[in-house]
Amino acid sequence: MTETIAYNALQVLFVLAVAPLYAGLLSRLSEIVQSKRGPSVLQPYWDLWKLFHKDEVVSEESTWIFRATPWLVFVTPVFVTTLIPVLTDYPLAFAFMGDMLAGGFFLGLAGFFAALAAVDTGNPYGPMGASRTRMVGFLAEPVFMIVFFTVSFVAQSTIPYIVQQKWVASAAAFFSPAHILLLIAFLMLILAEGGRIPVDNPSGHFELAMIDESKGLEYSGRGAALMKWGGQMKFLVLTCIFLNVLVAPWGLAGGRAIGEVLIAAPFILLKVLLFAVVLVAIETSLAKLRLFRITEFLGAAFITSVAAMVTSIFPGAQ
């Protein structure tokens, strides 16, 4: 028991430590693709360090929501990390505390408070970004639901650890149309939720075009650092769910020895690196969608996920 709690803590530490690296990797890779040199992979760490040592300015007009939000945004991905397989393929101490829907609720809670905090200060760009994020959010919600329901229908469980073992069990399940359709729907969902290119431009600095970024415009110092780090962790957690639960549940530690768990870390990093390359390929080959085209993008994701459900429910498919 104590050892599984320790491994759970280790997973959280892993996500905390690797999330900025992942963000740095993504920006560096996309700069390289555009034949620029780009900032160092470690730049997000220096950014966080700098922000933590700066003074924080909070508007007098703002309420407790504005001050509490960075902590919520920072803490919720940590909670989700305790529920999902990051390094091990057997359930850890807190795995049965909540299922995938609980993970969705946690991330949704952070998003809700971030939107409230953006409205809180009265900055004109904040509410605009918040309402746009909500728009993307409520379009993404049905896709999330259908993906989760299909996954739990196929695997007969909503616990990520058990779902992940389902796909490895047989090649027939892994290659089934339902699985492939789910993968594509979830990938589109990650692009939308993570604010990546066909939906939102993560490196844009033009407030009118921002969707996800403008929520954090009012934060400075420690608040900004927490928001940033929390956002990076959320994206890493989503990637881990995608890779470890749905796409490639290999390379995770199977044994209970500490050595095996530590050796799993580089494998996970390698998978994340490969996924980053795929992501950069998607981002550089697509243009950002116009705001009202996002409906179509997420509509397509919804259709794909429902098609996955349909092909898995009807008797002929299995």
Add this chain to the structure above:
Amino acid sequence: MPASIADALNTLSAGLILISAFAMVATRQVQGVLRFFVVQSLLLAASSFILGYGHNSVHLWALGVITIAAKVVTIPWVLRRLLPTDFYERREIAQAVNIPASLLLALLLTVVAEFIAGPLVAGAHDSVIGVNLPIGLACVLIGAYSLVARREAIPQLIGILAMENGAFFAGIAIAPELPLIAELAVAVDVILIAVIVGLLTRNIQERLGTTEAAALRELKEEPAEWL
């Protein structure tokens, strides 16, 4: 490669074929529709190679080769030669039904296909039929739908060809020993359809400057010197 892995790979291509059918409905650009059609045909060929390996059937191998020759190489080449490049860069703005609604309808057609195929599959002796029949049927229905909803001539033609792809995909699972002559006849037929529709579209384009089906309402009584 044991038969179970062959079946698994066939299932994979089935999923991708369904996705490419959806993608053809969702794409506005004529060029994009053509590309997805080529991808779908490649997947169909891959599936028939895989099943040919699994069932030790030479017919399916031959069918795969015919599919690549006809649908991956010849038809795109013919269509590209017949019409100017700016035609393929064109976006089809005015569809009869907008794209999200089209996708929902395509989804509904998939449900219908699964619903119809369910009882048929229940009595089947081979698990491959359970994968190929519903998805092939869904492709046929989606192709027929895009024939109705599209307004440009070439996407309509590709709708017909996609229907044919779906029928083949269901067919290779149900009747792997279909005589080769039937497959050959169909392949030649398909190329002929592509040539005829392509030529017709080219002439309509030259005469009227548009190939939008919605714009072609009036019958013109002029001597047909271009024939």
